[in-house]
Amino acid sequence: MSGRSKSDAGASLFILLGLSLDRDSAQPLSDQLSEQIASAISGGRLTAGTPMPSTRILADELDCSRNTVKAAFEKLIAEGYLVGVARMNTVVAERAPDSYFFAERPVPPAEVPTPPLSILSSRGARISTHRRARCAQSARPFELGHPESEEFPFDVWVDLYRSHWSKPRRVVIDSADPRGYLPLRAAIAQYLSTMRGLTCDAEDVIVTGGGFHAMDLCMRLAMQPGDAIWIEEATAREVYAMVEANGLVPVDVPIDEQGMIVSEGIRRAPQARMAIVTPAHQHPLGMTMSLQRRRELLDWAAAANAWVLEDDYDGEFRYTGTPLATLKSLDRDGRVIYIGTFSKSIFPSLRMGYMVMHPGLVNDFSSARDAIDNHPSILEQPVMASFIGRGHFATHLRRMRQVYRERQSTLLAAMREHLTGLIEIQPDVTGLHLLGFMTPRLLSRISLDALVAKAARAGIILVPLKNFYRDGRDSAGLVFGFSSLPLAAIRDAVETLAALINAPTAGGQP
Template sequence: MVPFFERDLRGHNMVRRTDKAALLPVALDRDSEKPMHRQLYDQLRDMILTGRLTAGERLPSTRTLAQDLGVSRNTVASAFDQLLAEGYLEGRVGAGSYVTTELPESSWPAANDPGAGANPRTRGLSKRGERLASLRHLRKGNRHPAFTAGMPDLKEFPFDIWARLMSRAWRNPPMDILANTEPAGYRPLREAIAGYVRTSRAVRCHADQVIIVSGAQQAIGLAAHVLLDDGDPVLVEEPGYPGVRGVLLAAGAELIPVPVDDEGFDVEAGERMAADARLACVAPSHEYPLGVTMSLSRRLKLLDWASRCDSWVIEDDYDSEFRYSGRPLAALQGLDRDGRVVYVGSFSKVMFPSLRLGYLIVPEDLIDPFRQARAALDDHPSTTGQPALAQFIEEGYFAAHLRRMKKLYGARQEALLAAGQKYLAGDLDLKATETGMHLPAFFKPALSARMSDVEASSRARARGITVSAMSEYSSTGPGRQGLLLGFAAVPEHQIEASVRKLAEALAGD
């Protein structure tokens, strides 16, 4: 076998030059009366005509394909010559053979055979599938940072440091990283997270309680699969984040929307609505989208309810790192003395969304059940970013990044409030938030009389401004009309001009 790696003069691994074309699913029958070059021709032609090999796709070289199939190079060359002669392939000097881009459409059966596409029959979904398919997924406004809610400023992330840490971890990775199949995740990262949340969020935990996942939604989904049976009632915030509802529905939960007021999640209302609820899923530090912080009395009532009713609480602590005023808030989990809270955190908002790393912190007696469930559902998380993230936290880069972004985002919120007072005071009610990355902006009567928040969102998008309609987060009706204004990703010098564009959109001209 030809080695994939070669050694340089210093003994380091170098990647050998190799054919990068796709492996082809060709099977040749050596006992067939049909010559092997004809078998190869027929199979490649069929792959081209059925679209399995697409126009412009590069084929392996004759030498590589001959090695793959265990035949002589002349056998492959004969098949290629025939395909070239008939116009199915085209040769490019010095670059190899490609599927032709000029084959007439009439030659493609897939384009003319009505049975070649998707079956038009109505497919029978499960009731759960129908509920999931009916959920409204909010559009991401990555192209327009003003004012995408929940989007961090990716340009301010220290990617030079991150690249160095990734390179350090993977240049000569130890076997414990390459072969890590621990369902709970990379041990050094779990230790780093436990130390971080103990100090910054007053969470009571150790590393064994930490389970690494691909984000908050997977964390909530895992907790739901462990703690719920099909049809169990679950109390959720109303309005609330659609992604949370989706993973709970996927686990078979019956969702009970509980109103959120100025003190946060209304525990007494939830108990009246579903006395037998098995679980409550809340974001007490910063309810989404209203931005309300749950009062201490409500937190204690929620913990008392969970203890009395033998129920559970999922605490979604998605962006509490960014607190701009008031006393630092301890996590709900830190107040829990009966082991009823499953704490959920994520690095998507504080670092960058595509990192896809989050974590759960589970009660001591649930460590083994959660690990076993994680192994059954998803085996183990990807290790690719975990070593670098552990070092990012342990070496102080994470704390430094949070301090810098907290100061930056605080200034951007102030700039948004000032511009809002200047251009939007007649239409929107904007108030400062103590925590988070967005402001809820509620409609004043004059604007409500002109348009809905969905129409306002559409009008803003037409001017290059992304604002989410508050009503899209409600599952029980239109609810209070308003917009979500994310300020974290908008440079301070661009905020006033962006607010002016939003004001023009709301003018209704």
């Protein structure tokens, strides 16, 4: 070994003397040592070709066994940080393994240039104005869109996940069917046949990334820009965003206690190419579409060569009687595309839903979908298939119906106790929210917007009903979500809201 090599070895020992071993740590001493040496190499303190001190010398300096140092060196050699050289000590590799994976970080410019103009087109800019409001990480009263998560059987879910992915089958890893994982489609078909009265099989089902994703796919694949589409006049703003994104013309169709007024839709746009309806439970007003209206809608779709998207967003949560039959179960012409989601029944971040359509449409639809869309992920699909197929989903739904029924009853009782004469609220046989209306007595004291703002400052979210109308019409309605709130939180929130309403104003009057 040359004098330079001896000097380099001395330099490496000097650097390594700065290392320390924590004997109280659960991490093995050899792993601690190898990590610190690797850090010194990656940081440039130990350069390529530098000889390492012998295991005996380094063990003496660190007051540890030679076996500890040997194990650390062997790991570093295996990872490419060190190399063994004949008749020489171990030396630092010519190129540390980190440098193969991480690019050099450029020096930032002294002045940051002015950002370029927006990349959005005029259409993109209009779409971006429809950005949806996101729920907070913890549910606030009376926020919408938060199903209860504490009651979900995550232990069962994790066990199913482990059973599928500890040793996954090749068919799962390589699955590329644009319709989705076949066992999941079969499980969904069985569930719909049993629980929703919708006769179908796996070949009729396409797995999607949720309800809105399904709607977007239908608009993109079945409509031309400029086509008219019927929309219930009170609906989620996200629907209008999708209509805008796909260059379609929205036609607001009035609704009454029987649901969408089909005759008015025909009067306004007889040649519309699609209608979006929530027949089981209109969102957000809550009525159920009558049998007569359902038949009128199907007759129009057949005559106009149009499509009907049936959004069954919370049909599982009916608290009296059995779930209602679907609109698609009445369809004899293949005009209805049924859309369901697991966002309300499982949890929103699952991002999984499904469509059921006439078998003659599935192949064309899935072929077109395969060209533009390659999700949702396969990871959760076999887990969901087993969750449904082994009866866990049905058990969970029964449990959640009981939980939500009790929470709705608690909200009604608290509102009637503390806000009678101020906010009128009625029960609903389905769903995860209730409608309340400010009385003239309350409106004489405070406006709807002022009440919403005052409640928000106290951490209470009141969603105005007017937010669901495209024209933003005046309304005294408020939407109260209750699904994510424990019973005590519901009562506390109502009492807080009542205290806010009854608090004296600057003039001394409540």
